[in-house]
Amino acid sequence: MHITAQFDSGNIDVIEANSPESIRLAIRKDNESDFYQWFHFKLYGEAGVEHVMTIENAGTAAYPVGWEDYSALASYDRETWFRVPTSYDGKQLVISHIPDQESVYYAYFIPYSYERHQDLVQWAQQSMDCQHELLGQTLDGRDMNLLVIGEPDADKKAVWITARQHPGESMAEWFVEGALSRLLDDEDGAVRKLLQQHVFYIVPNMNPDGSVRGHLRTNAAGVNLNREWAEPSMEKSPEVYLVKQKMAETGVDLYLDIHGDEGLPYNFVAGCEGIPSYNDAHQALETKFKDALVAITPEFQTKYGYEQDAPGEANLSIACASVGEAHKCLAFTIEMPFKDNADLPDADYGWSVNRCRQLGADTISAIYAVAGDLRSN
Template sequence: AKNRYETKTLSFGSQFESGNLSQAIRIGEFEYDLLLSSDTNSMCHVQWFYFAIYGLKRRRKYRFNFLNLEKQDSLYNLGMQPLMFCPLAASELGIGWKRVGTDISYYLNPFTKVTNERKRASCYSASMIFKLPDRFSDDNPNSPHFFSYCYPYTYRNLMTDLANLQSSRKHCFKKSLLCKTLGGNDCPLITITNFSETKAVNIREEEPCSETNLFDDDLSFLPVSQRRYVVITSRVHPGETNASWMMRGLLKFLTSDSAEAFSLRNHVIFKIVPMLNPDGVIVGNYRCNLAGVDLNRKWSKPDISTSPTIYYLKRLLLKIHGVASNQKILAFIDMHGHSRKRSLFMYGCQEGKKSTEAYVELLPNLMNRRCEYFSLESCNYKVTKAKSSCGRVSVSRKLKIPFSYTIEASLCGSDTYHFHTSHFERMGRDTAKAIWDLVNPNQDIVKEVLQSLGVAEMENGIIEDDMEACGQQNGNPSSRREADVCPDVQKHSRSNQVQKVGKKKTIRKACPQSKSNSSTFVKRRHSKK
């Protein structure tokens, strides 16, 4: 149980949403050993912490030792610092979360623990010295200071943000219910598009959207019935709170009045699940839901009794992709946080299909052009056996789409600085902008990137070609049963690929210049940053 544990000098508490601290043991005058709670109904997954401290004094140094961490390595060894928040400093001085801690180290300790498989596993420690930041008050001993692994973003924060968007952006934003969680909480499903069937218009890129600067453009609008779907999810792992901040930036941009957002809503229907694991977020888990299940390992065969959010989301994807002949899912993106790598990067799914390998690398290259925090070198497109049941792999295989990704933001930052919530929100915004580059009727940017990847130019643009190359059959499949959708797609996949390659030669060039072109492109983009 995550209760408040009192010591002679300091007292600790985690009885609030997303809180996690199991025990605090005073071992010296100003030194404490701390034990974190494992995930609910699990004996593993110990990394996330978020707790309150009472009685801290200014100019006094404290040492905290976290004793029961699990990962063999951590960004703590590369300079990552945890965060501290003072409510009084926030209300009186406008000071938010601050990075704290010096002499931080992460190492193997002599303790062991029992795993879910009833085996003994090693424990690791994170040790650090910290003192109250300047201007953080210590006048009121009953006023807490909060200590956290990363910037918290709770289920309550999400529902507040969604309520604000629902009231102010009704023309393009709708909130519905995906399902109820095991804990009885709502798992929201967001739809973002231009809901009007009226002929839409484009706007000048440098100006906000208004009635006075609109002008007609035949390429600026697709009827709702012809728009493709982009599905974006986040927070399947509760302790990866930065994923919610990315999602927040994406939602703010997609519902904004900017030119690119307006055009995106005219071309795409976004289906968004901003928090796939509300229960885990509420109780302060790191990775699992209330059943002790890692939801991102249940996509292959989700169980409605233990992983309802994945079950109902997968059913929704199959329904969209199988019934709407002109409204297939174009892309799937799952937002995560990474505890052992820096920067922002993507994982894709290249599984030996030469006709689609370049497509998999397309969106990461578009992100590289858009986002200054993106690291193309950190991207990986190979699929290992351990990842076969995760979201991006299952969606890629089941729906036969090349644009299926996990996007990972470091819980620390870049090589030179820590990420702030504003950085994470800009990452979400830039993700949306890269999607616009993908669907923009003017395909010049897409053609340039594909040429740099060693792919011949296409006649009709990526939107038409990618679905044929991935085996999408013609005709209206609405009469087929939902369970038959994916086998039918797979059945026709090979013949359609052969036709496409023969017609437009949309395959990777078999020439030695292919790799050099790609590296030249990467260097050119990085030099711009």
């Protein structure tokens, strides 16, 4: 028996692995940070034998509530991921599984590899409607990729989508994959209409360093990028600095920042209620977007979500609030679950790759619904 995490986005420390019924593990912290919750490892063991894997430091992870009613994911081929029996006693997370094959991967959520990210970017640039722009490099020297969908023009409105500021929230890049598949379909009427008057600026992965390192929430320097939007720097947060710089060039008329939430088993959005410039027109536009998405898909709801900021009390270091205030535009954080959508549960797969992709594609329809009302800079 052997356990390893020496691969892209791998994260686990082995305390003891002498017998399948008592495997002791711990999740590593993000570099230069106390955040941890993401795990991704491979087990070599005997097929047909139950393996009991205890993550002993689960109770002190970043979001312990995330373990409640949670089931870990497993895969034999790294394509199909399914849920396996998992329990949490307030201190330890226990994964119990009888593998059908000699090796199996386990993960907190379905990984989106850096290799797949590179493939996504190269695939997208094959479209006549897509331009691929290099914004710069991360602290580890990885590329910051921007995909520009549509022909830029000063008279067109700018729609920005960023994903995976928090690298462990891999569902965000699966969402972007679905959105891109829709935007690059030249037979999609809604998209063709949108691109007549809009340009999409998409960053599929805001945090490639943290993604490869197996971090939950931070970049290579241990910085939470979604607290850097007030004063980003090339020294600590080049990812945000470069994107903000480009936003200043293009303007922003609609901004979506894609995330995952550890605790809430729902898809929801967080808006800009607390920014200084928030007004009735902004609220009406937010409502129209949410109502459209509710009408489009049962995967989205508005009953459950984060508590709204009081007027004038938004944290302007967070992307959604920062961009919404700076550009006086419609801006949302879109959150998806690590667990499942409790309104539409799937016992075998939970919230899955296909559902992430579909929500990404459906969100283009919600953008279409509000496109004519977007405030231009």
